[in-house]
Amino acid sequence: xxxxxxxxxxxxxxxxxxxxxxxxxxxxxxxxxxxxxxxxxxxxxxxxxxxxxxxxxxxxxxxxxxxxxxxxxxxxxxxxxxxxxxxxxxxxxxxxxxxxxxxxxxxxxxxxxxxxxxxxxxxxxxxxxxxxxxxxxxxxxxxxxxxxxxxxxxxxxxxxxxxxxxxxxxxxxxxxxxx
Amino acid sequence: xxxxxxxxxxxxxxxxxxxxxxxxxxxxxxxxxxxxxxxxxxxxxxxxxxxxxxxxxxxxxxxxxxxxxxxxxxxxxxxxxxxxxxxxxxxxxxxxxxxxxxxxxxxxxxxxxxxxxxxxxxxxxxxxxxxxxxxxxxxxxxxxxxxxxxxxxxxxxxxxxxxxxxxxxxxxxxxxxxxxxxxxxxxxxxxxxxxxxxxxxxxxxxxxxxxxxxxxxxxxxxxxxxxxxxxxxxxxxxxxxxxxxxxxxxxxxxxxxxxxxxxxxxxxxxxxxxxxxxxxxxxxxxxxxxxxxxxxxxxxxxxxxxxxxxxxxxxxxxxxxxxxxxxxxxxxxxxxxxxxxxxxxxxxxxxxxxxxxxxxxxxxxxxxxxxxxxxxxxxxxxxxxxxxxxxxxxxxxxxx
Numbered sequence: 159x160x161x162x163x164x165x166x167x168x169x170x171x172x173x174x175x176x177x178x179x180x181x182x183x184x185x186x187x188x189x190x191x192x193x194x195x196x197x198x199x200x201x202x203x204x205x206x207x208x209x210x211x212x213x214x215x216x217x218x219x220x221x222x223x224x225x226x227x228x229x230x231x232x233x234x235x236x237x238x239x240x241x242x243x244x245x246x247x248x249x250x251x252x253x254x255x256x257x258x259x260x261x262x263x264x265x266x267x268x269x270x271x272x273x274x275x276x277x278x279x280x281x282x283x284x285x286x287x288x289x290x291x292x293x294x295x296x297x298x299x300x301x302x303x304x305x306x307x308x309x310x311x312x313x314x315x316x317x318x319x320x321x322x323x324x325x326x327x328x329x330x331x332x333x334x335x336x337x
Numbered sequence: 338x339x340x341x342x343x344x345x346x347x348x349x350x351x352x353x354x355x356x357x358x359x360x361x362x363x364x365x366x367x368x369x370x371x372x373x374x375x376x377x378x379x380x381x382x383x384x385x386x387x388x389x390x391x392x393x394x395x396x397x398x399x400x401x402x403x404x405x406x407x408x409x410x411x412x413x414x415x416x417x418x419x420x421x422x423x424x425x426x427x428x429x430x431x432x433x434x435x436x437x438x439x440x441x442x443x444x445x446x447x448x449x450x451x452x453x454x455x456x457x458x459x460x461x462x463x464x465x466x467x468x469x470x471x472x473x474x475x476x477x478x479x480x481x482x483x484x485x486x487x488x489x490x491x492x493x494x495x496x497x498x499x500x501x502x503x504x505x506x507x508x509x510x511x512x513x514x515x516x517x518x519x520x521x522x523x524x525x526x527x528x529x530x531x532x533x534x535x536x537x538x539x540x541x542x543x544x545x546x547x548x549x550x551x552x553x554x555x556x557x558x559x560x561x562x563x564x565x566x567x568x569x570x571x572x573x574x575x576x577x578x579x580x581x582x583x584x585x586x587x588x589x590x591x592x593x594x595x596x597x598x599x600x601x602x603x604x605x606x607x608x609x610x611x612x613x614x615x616x617x618x619x620x621x622x623x624x625x626x627x628x629x630x631x632x633x634x635x636x637x638x639x640x641x642x643x644x645x646x647x648x649x650x651x652x653x654x655x656x657x658x659x660x661x662x663x664x665x666x667x668x669x670x671x672x673x674x675x676x677x678x679x680x681x682x683x684x685x686x687x688x689x690x691x692x693x694x695x696x697x698x699x700x701x702x703x704x705x706x707x708x709x710x711x712x713x714x715x716x717x718x719x720x721x722x723x724x725x726x727x728x729x730x731x732x733x734x735x736x737x
Contacts, residue, residue, distance in 0.1 A: 170368070174375070179368045188355045195354055205360055212364045214662045216371045218512060220519060231664065238661045242668045245682050276351045295345050296352070309588030309666060323341050330339055330347065 163228040164221070171219040183212070189296040190236060196281050196292055197240045207243055211236045230307050233297055237289065237307075279329040280322075287322035290315055507730050511657060514719055514726070518658045523715030525665075526593040531574055532562060538709045539600050542702060549702075551575055551599035551647075552609070552624040552640050563603040575601035577648055578655045579611030583670050583682040590665035594658070595710045596718050597651040612636040613676050613685035614648060614693075634678040637686075646697025649690035650720040653727055658716075674734070688735035694720070694727050 161169070161178070163185065169178035190211070195204040214235055221231050280288060293299045293307070301319065305312045339347075356364075526534060536559045541547040547556040550572055563571035577597040584591040591597075601609075605623050615637035618629025625641035640648055652672060661669030672690065673683040699707075699721045707721045720727055 174372045176369055176372060180365060183361075183364060183368075187361065191356045192352050192354055196352075201354075205356065208356060209360065209364065213367060214660075216364075216368050218516065218660075218662055220516065220663050222520070234664060234666065235662055238666075238668045242661060242682060245668070245680060274351070276348050280348060280352075295348055309586075323344050326344050326348070327339050330344065 164223060167215075167221060167228060179216075186232060189298070190232065193233065193292045193296045194236055194240060196277070196288065196296075197237075197285070198243065199281050203243065207236070207239050210239050214239075227303065229297060229299065230303055233293060233299070234307055276326065276330060279326045283322050283325060287318045287325070290318040291322040291326075294319060507733070510726070510729055511660075514657045515660050515662075518654075518716050518719070519663045519665075521716040522590070522594075522658070522665075524713065525590045526595065526714070528574075528587045528593050531593055531595070531598055532564070534595055534713055535574065535598060535600050537713070538595060538706050542705070548572065548600045550605075551577075551601045551644060552605045552626060553602050554624075554641065554643065555602065557600070557602075569604070571603050572600045573603045573606055575599045575606045575609070577651045578670065578684055579679075581611045581679040582677060582684050583659075584667045586666075589667045591655065591659055591667040591670065594655070595714050596654045596658070596716075599651075609638045610636070611679050612638045613673075614638055614640065614652075615676070615686050615689050631676060635676045637676065642697065644697075645693035646695075646699065647703050649694035649697075649727075650699070650703075650718055652684060652690055653694070653720045653730075654718045657719075657730070672731075687731060691727060691731055691735050694724065698724055 161181070163182060166178040166182040166185075169175040170182065191204065191208050194207050194211070195201060198204045198207060211232070215232065221228060280291060283291065290304055293304045294301065299307075301312050301315050305315045308315075536548060539548045540559075541549050541556045544556060546558060548559055549556055552575075557570065557572050561568070561571050563573040575598065576592070577599060578591065580592055586592065602623060605626070608621065608623070608628070612628075612635065615629070616627070616639050618627040618637060618639060620626075621628045627639040628636065629638075630636040655670050656672045659665060659667045659670040661667070668682050671683045672687040673681075673685045674687040675685055677683050677685050703721055707718050711717045
């Protein structure tokens, strides 16, 4: 039988089971890393934040079983660390999508292959839409779970998701037309 | 036409990055190291007293042997000292380097005594040096400051180690406090319910129809809320840790955490803005306060003397309660010793606050408030219950 994430986390913290930690890490690392990478936009910083998230999971046994899942817990930490990072370094949260769109069209969109283009498109989304899109697609969370995470309504989250997808779609079709 | 599912599929197909192998290794190492550290600490805790007692007795033994005391006196201290395997003199050199501060004190005390020491005197010396309070204080906080080297060859290494040990202890203490504060924080208020909570926590002890306002210390009717109506003598809810410094949204727990929310005169609340706490500036006539504008985005505010300690302790609580690791939707709040501005996840100035805290210890009203918040919210402000904690956490940062 496969252990739940919660189970693995408790095994590590309560019984010192390193193997359980390895499993948990394997389950989370890819999606969590990409979530942070897209939120922050550069890999050196993303690695730093990724490491901070794991350091806090390793050091403190803070998770309590409650209404939110373990996954929600992990991504909440990741999101907070990413926001801290923005703030500490006084990098403005990407909020003006138009500026971003322009930059992409000039530099990276043209001639870039589609795989790169679509990840760039996601990175260029306004932070709130990007977060929802990534939580849904990378972390595979439901809109309800995402809503619960930020204490917001499902409708608000759904509408952000709709905007995100519409924007990406627009960029992707433009790319197709250009091609 | 590309539909939603197709957008997701294409994104998944292109999104392939993963952490580097080195990063994987680093994190697994961190996990392994943490387990090792915990095991070590558990063993260390168990063995601390035994080891310490053995060390003191061996030092006692060494002192006696150096002075060629009669053998029967040595025998009284010999039991545990059998553990010493190395030649006595060599042990004496080494024990200085290894000695934690209380041991150094005990050793110094022993060395001072010229006459041979009786067993009772020795036990008394140990008790003095090893009262559990003395031990924990020395280890936790000010060890390097108080433990001046016993001799000139004395141990700069020991000082360095003690400093490292102090840093680690402060970290450990912070973690312990945080985990206690998080797990006992049972109720997160809705912002609208904070009004009523404050009517209880900040009720005027002499008039149950009134609340006491923070900066002006004025007693004001509970009903005079700045809520929909206009007027000059109304009160509202002051965030002592400004909400623009880390938690601008109502669903973030810190936004409605009673420990740092206080009834305040509406005008003073707005004139304090989101500035740091510091000393100096122009007198401000609505309270015994001073204000100093630094530039467009920053400035400082000096509250009246009788609430300085209260303010410091509220902010200490916030720093330790919010570490960005639980489900409070609040980032890691950090006290700063510099001026800050909106958007920073910190507030200042730490060392001024520490001084205020020392000069204005908790009074009965503040203690009652802590108890009342515990009833409503579940957790207590530990800096009101034990004023020594603050210097254990920040004392070193502010000692220069």
